[in-house]
Amino acid sequence: MIKKILISIFFISALLYSALYFFLLNPVLTKKAPLFTRASWELLKRDVVEISGIQPARMFLNIHSLNKTASLIEDRFIMLGYNTKIQKFRVKDNIAERYQKYPFYKKYSQQKELIKTTEYKNVIARIGPEDSPIIIIGAHYDVCMNLPGADDNASGVAALLELARLLKLNESKLTQQVELVAYSLEEPPYFRSENMGSYHHAQSMKNKNIELMISLETIGYFTDQENSQDYPAGILKHFFGSQGNFITLIGNVSGWFKVRQMKAYFKANSELKIYSLAAPARIPGIDFSDHLNYGPLGIPAFMVTDTAFYRNKEYHESGDTADRLDYVKIAQVVDGLLSIVLTVKSP
Numbered sequence: 001m002i003k004k005i006l007i008s009i010f011f012i013s014a015l016l017y018s019a020l021y022f023f024l025l026n027p028v029l030t031k032k033a034p035l036f037t038r039a040s041w042e043l044l045k046r047d048v049v050e051i052s053g054i055q056p057a058r059m060f061l062n063i064h065s066l067n068k069t070a071s072l073i074e075d076r077f078i079m080l081g082y083n084t085k086i087q088k089f090r091v092k093d094n095i096a097e098r099y100q101k102y103p104f105y106k107k108y109s110q111q112k113e114l115i116k117t118t119e120y121k122n123v124i125a126r127i128g129p130e131d132s133p134i135i136i137i138g139a140h141y142d143v144c145m146n147l148p149g150a151d152d153n154a155s156g157v158a159a160l161l162e163l164a165r166l167l168k169l170n171e172s173k174l175t176q177q178v179e180l181v182a183y184s185l186e187e188p189p190y191f192r193s194e195n196m197g198s199y200h201h202a203q204s205m206k207n208k209n210i211e212l213m214i215s216l217e218t219i220g221y222f223t224d225q226e227n228s229q230d231y232p233a234g235i236l237k238h239f240f241g242s243q244g245n246f247i248t249l250i251g252n253v254s255g256w257f258k259v260r261q262m263k264a265y266f267k268a269n270s271e272l273k274i275y276s277l278a279a280p281a282r283i284p285g286i287d288f289s290d291h292l293n294y295g296p297l298g299i300p301a302f303m304v305t306d307t308a309f310y311r312n313k314e315y316h317e318s319g320d321t322a323d324r325l326d327y328v329k330i331a332q333v334v335d336g337l338l339s340i341v342l343t344v345k346s347p
Contacts, residue, residue, distance in 0.1 A: 037166050037169050037170065037338075038331065038335055039162050039163075039166060039330075039331035039332070039334035039335050039338070040162065040165075040331065041327035041328045041330065041331040042327075043158075043161075043162055043165070044155075044158045044159065044162050044327050044330050044331055044334070045158075045322070045325075045327040047076075047154070047157065047158035047161055047162075048150055048154045048155055048158045048220065048322045048325060048327070048330075049322045050072065051069060051072065051141065051154040051157055051158065052148040052149060052150040052154040052320075052321065052322050053148070053322070054068055054069055056146065057143050057145070057146040057147055057148070057149070058141060058142055058143050058149070059104065059142060059143050059144065059145060059146060059147075059187070060091075060104075060115070060120075060142065060184075060185055060187070060189070060190065061104055061107055061108065061111065061115070063118050063120075066120065066121070066141075066142060066184055067121070069141050069142075070086070070121045070123050070141070070182070070184070073123045073141065073157065073160075073161065073182045074086070074123050076161045076164070077123070077125040077161075077164060077180075080164050080165055080168050081168055082125040082126075082127065082164065082168075083125070083126075084123060084124065084125050085123075085124040085125075085126075086121050086122070086123060086124070087121065087122040087123075087124060087197075087200060087201060087204065088119045088120070088121055089119070089120055089121075089122075089197065089200045090116065090117065090118065090119060090120070091115060091116060091118070091120065091185070091190065091195040092116075092193075092194065092195060093112055093115075093116055095108060095112075095189040095190075099188055099189040102145065102188065102189070103145060103146075104145055104146075104189070105189075108189070120184040120185055120197060121184055121197075122181055122182065122183050122184060122197045122198075122200065122201050123181070123182040124179060124180070124181050124182075124201075125164060125179075125180045126177055126178065126179045126180070127164075127167050127168065127171060127174065127177070127178050127180075128171075128174040128175075128176055128177035128178050129174065129175065129176070129177065130177065132175065132176045132177050132209075133176045133177070133209045133210065133211040134176065134177045134178070134179055134205075134208060134209060134210050134211060135176055135177070135178045135179070135210075135211050135212055135213075135214070135341055135344070136178075136179045136181060136201075136205065136210060136212070136213040136214070136294070136299075137160065137163065137178065137179070137180055137181070137213075137214045137216065137337070137341075138160070138180070138181035138182070138183055138198060138201070138213070138214075138215055138216070138290055139153055139156030139157045139159065139160045139181075139182060139183070139215070139216040139217070139290075140153050140156070140157075140182070140183040140184070140185075140186030140187070140197065140198070140217075140289075140290055141153065141154075141157045141182050141183065141184065142183075142184050142185055142186060142187050143187060144187040144188055144316050145316070147316065147317065147318060147320060148318070148320055148321050148322070149320055150220065150320050150321050150322040150324065150325055151218045151219075151220045151221045151306070151308075151312055151314075151315070151320050151324070151325060152217075152218045152308065152312075152315060152316065152320060153186070153216070153217060153218055154220075154322070155216075155218060155219045155220030155221075155325060155330055156215075156216035156217055156218065156219055157182055157216075158330070159216050159219055159330060159333060159334050159337070160180055160182060160216060162331070162334050163180070163334050163337055163338060163341075164180055166334065166338050167180075167338070167341065170338070170342060173342050174341070174342070175345070176211060176341075176344075178341055181198075181201055183196070183197035183198045183201065183290055184197040185197045186198065186289065186290055192292070196290065196293060197290075198215075198290035198291075198292075198293045198294075199293045201293075202293040202294045202297055202299070203297075205294075205297070205299070206297060210294075210299045210300075211300075211344065212258065212262075212299070212300040212301070212302065212344070213291055213294040213299050213300065213301040213302065214291070214301075214302050214303070214304060214337070214340075215289040215290040215291040215301070215302070215303045215304070216304055216305075216337075217288070217289035217290070217303050217304070217305045217308065218305055218306050218307075218308040218312065218315070219247065219304060219305060219306050219330060219333050220306065220325035220326065220327075220329075220330050221244070221306050221311060221312040221324060221325060221326070222244060222245050222246075222306065222326045222329045223243070223244045223245060223311070224243050224245050225243065225244070226242050226243060227242045228242065228243060228244040228311060229241065229242055229243060229244040229307070229310065229311050230307075230310040230311065231310060232283050232284045232285055232310070233283070240275050244306070244307070244311035244312075245273060246272070246273040246274060246275050247272055247273070247274050247275075247304060247305070247306060247329075247332075247333050247336075248274070248275050248276065248277065248303075248304070248305050248306070248307055249262060249263055249266065249274060249275070249276040249277075249302060249303075249304055250276070250277050250278075250279075250285075250286055250302060250303040250304075250305060251276075251277075251278045251300070251301070251302040251303075252278060252279070252280065252281060252286070252287075252295060252301075253278050253279060253280055255278055255300050255301075255302065256278040258300050258302070259276045259277075259278045259302065260276065261344070262276075262302065262340050262344065263276045265336075265339050265340045265343040265344060266336035266337070266339055266340055267336070268339050268343065269335050269336060269338065269339030270332045270333070270335040270336030270339065271332055271335075272329055272332035272333060272335075272336065274336065285307070285308065285309075285310065287303075288303075288308070289303045289305070291303050304333065304337070
């Protein structure tokens, strides 16, 4: 009897472990796609260095720096042959009390009337056949406080620009439209509010035929050092390991199938290790980016990230500088993104 119980426990444990492994790791079978044009790590580095070097820091109080960054992004799009659109918006005076501890709060209090009349900008470029489903890929260009923000999020913006270049080279292969968006005001004090640039963009995409949305959020810091990778739950280290040398594709539970599909497409054209996770938003970090504004509208929304503060200890610190990033791996992220865009099909 005891032997039967032990055998039953063993099989139940094995079944639960297998289910958890399948749910967390989303193992996929994939074959290499036709070789697309590879991303340039040199161009990625150029853009990260230039964007993260803008002074004063490109935060919400420094409108001149935000406008300078927006102009740089727009100029890059135009040089690549895109028609661009600037989406302007203003903020509401609803900075939460929880931000009183931040160094910018006193300055904000002195300038809040001016800030309410300031126009902030999303920079938008679109490519692909009209009247087809739309894939949205976005990255925020603002920073938290007076910080360089190389990983967070000059890396995402640089990837957006490099993806724009590669999409132009592969324009004839596109079967869907791709809307590339550089957002303002993702960071505190406007995070999780209707003041986010991505909130305004998401609202403008209501009732349109959106295939999916991908947010590029801190995608440049990688390390092979043991125990360099943390997780919101300790059990995840057992599945994903302790080295911060991978990129992650994040979605919510309802987007589980699409996560697996995109992971397979990514792996077909990128040498970078990619893990994926479809999990509830209550897990810290799952919705910590611009994709959070699209899901409530019924748009399948995902995040590509190096896991930010779970890996990069200079996240929201002065050490988040361009010299710490791995541009070859950022290029491999862009390779995978291009593969997703050129491969994904509407149901």
